[in-house]
Amino acid sequence: MSTVPSKPAILVTAADLAPQALALLRDYAIVYAGKTPTEDDIAGLCRQHNPQAIIVRYGKVGAPAMDAAPALRVISKHGSGTDTIDKVAAKARSIEVRAAVGANAAAVAEQAMALLLACAKSVVRMNARMHASFWDKATHKSVELAGRTVGLVGVGAIGARFARMARGLDMRVIAFDPYAKEAPEGVELVDLETLWKSSDAISLHCPLTQENRGLLNAQTLARCKPGVIVVNTARGGLIDEPALLEAVRSGQVFAAGLDSFAVEPMVAGHPFQGEERILLSPHIGGVTADAYVKMGVAAAENALAVLHA
Template structure:
């Protein structure tokens, strides 16, 4: 009987598949629901799950009696019930840093698009306008960008921002050290000093709604906000109000409280909110690196356990 691995998606990079060797791979399809995952676990009893889409909760874990490891195809593990996994002795791993370059570049692209009004100018030109005499962009050199989180993605973003001549401050209570040129500050200082804010932290129970009416009010008027992390970090109603009032000058958002973002969401009607569909980490290169990292993490847990049993 072949050992099975469930992938909560329709595909995996060929380079990652090659590493799975004799494992039998079961795919959940392009848009699996939580119940789909539960049903597939019951039907196939995988030893490991590689998580790309949907959530993996206690019901799926209980349905897969042989489950040893849940391996995230990326760095964010908020779609996995880690408490349930710990209670069942199931390891949760993440391919930390595999998509760092992709996400950091996307965050920078959103920052630049906000500062330079790229989508708005493009739309205006396509309707016959030439706004050279009236438009002024924001110059980022000499401005301060505040980073919430300086892990692999935040650190890479910081390096790019410094290369552009920006001052970088950051808050990260879990960082053992800060990247060169980055000043560690409190959140209160970060809100007060930053001309732009970029979020690079995981979503936890403690930081849900981190950017809300109260914290946005502490920021400089006209601050730019970029979120390529998790939608739950931002109170969307408060963000909408702040953009409409001018407290937030522009926002570049790649993640949302509900995904896919629902049709008719008020963000869609705000030209100073630049939107992308949670694709920060979606590049051909990151697809390979995340797949390979997820498989390596899965095999490490499964095969180390097997070697201990043999010994």
Template sequence: MSGRRALIVTGADLAPQALALLDDFEVVYAGKTPQEADLVALCKQHDPVAIIVRYGKVGAAVMDAAPSLRVISKHGSGTDTIDKDAAKARGIEVRAAAGANAAAVAEQALALLLACAKSVVQLDARMHAGHWDKATHKSVELHGRTIGLVGLGAIGQRFARMCDAMGMKVIGFDPFAQNLPSTIRSVDLATLWRESDAISLHCPLTPENRNLVNAQTLQATKRGVILVNTARGGLVDEAALLDAVRSGQVMAAGLDSFAVEPMAAPHPFHGVPNIVLSPHIGGVTSDAYVNMGVGAAKNVLDVLAAAHA
């Protein structure tokens, strides 16, 4: 053991720019797929003052194994893998690198929206199989259509600007958003389900909004709606979505997050032509990797500096 304070990263690496900020710490990596038992053992061995969360979950057992723990810092914006109630009870701060991956995730949401509206994946497969569907295929034009955004934080607002630039009408629901630009019309959820031609999810997962998109809410949408989810898989009742896609109530879905990750194989979504899938990589770009690492490191330093002030 060195004399330096320990910091555990629940992953196998951290951007060099982030490590440069953490030069005073002994940085310990938990690996790419850390289980709770692994994290508990590492905490008992190193008694970290901070944990940077990339993969896996951090619950009460991990916190109790690290009596010196002062801050749990998320390498990204979603903190649903951290037991925030347990942290609060133990006086441990939970921070997120808010906005660090906003550009990356918003771009992924746009890619999925366009893939759904323009049948990119299906037409590509048909072309590679030697077909030419010009006479029989019509794409959806997004210009003039209404997009409903659930969640208007850094990612949601960035995506809203992209949609506005394409000539879409933007409505949004977020009880916490303030000072919204004039290009976003704030509405309640009932209005959002009713008026949207496409819906994109950009909110954190909470106990209150789990399965927010379900059989009832999908039935309240326009027939032929497009659904995009680059947020958290738990926001969507996957069985209800599959039924809605098969019935045509949902024209297409573009999904980057799932109820269980990695997605089990076989999965009911596999082979469904109107469901476009990506493996939760919305925030995974070289730039976002640096931004999230630096953001997470700065949050650690800020909390620890305040504790010593």
């Protein structure tokens, strides 16, 4: 009596995947790692199911997981940032790493702009004051963004989209991006020193690498304009968090809008908590209903492109 071989496995490091992505992967057995998988969880599931592909949403994928899955051919990121994947280990094992570049660009760029506007207009503080029965019209002054300069670190899909929105607010847009072959329309490419000195607001839109870890630190913040606004929807490791906290408290930084952090999820007692001029969101820039589908489909398509090559 013959048996029908089971479907090859694809591991998803999350508890769900968009139905549109699942439809593309119908020839594979989908294994979910849960909402908050650890590296050990992922390695254990690799050992158990020997997946041909891993779609990475949460958690880190390192050499132990790769070694536990001899059939593994591709690691596909559900998003654009691949810093949670050990790319050196993957290359050494001839495992391709793919990213869903641009799939969440609209969502993240909108979050960055929301944080910039909220900082400039003191949205959170004024809301709290109003709910406490205060009326601060006679004493409050917001920051007007029109005519001011925003400096972008990175002008990939997200940065370029943010730049278009900033130009729509009549802001001057400058950017540093050593990988950009040409500047997006209306954006002036500059060196980092010019960006620090010239920007009234700085928004980070670059991947995290060993070279740029702690890019925004005590030294670079000191070279910025007094009262600069800082926005980060990229990776928390780009910022030296104690240095940023000190700069906010001293007034060197007027306000900061942050959607990513050095350690995630943020734990109770983090020094940023309770700071009125540091606006926090839990790395949700790319978390919209539309982006969920776009990233899932792109991650599935990237995995299949390798598996079916």
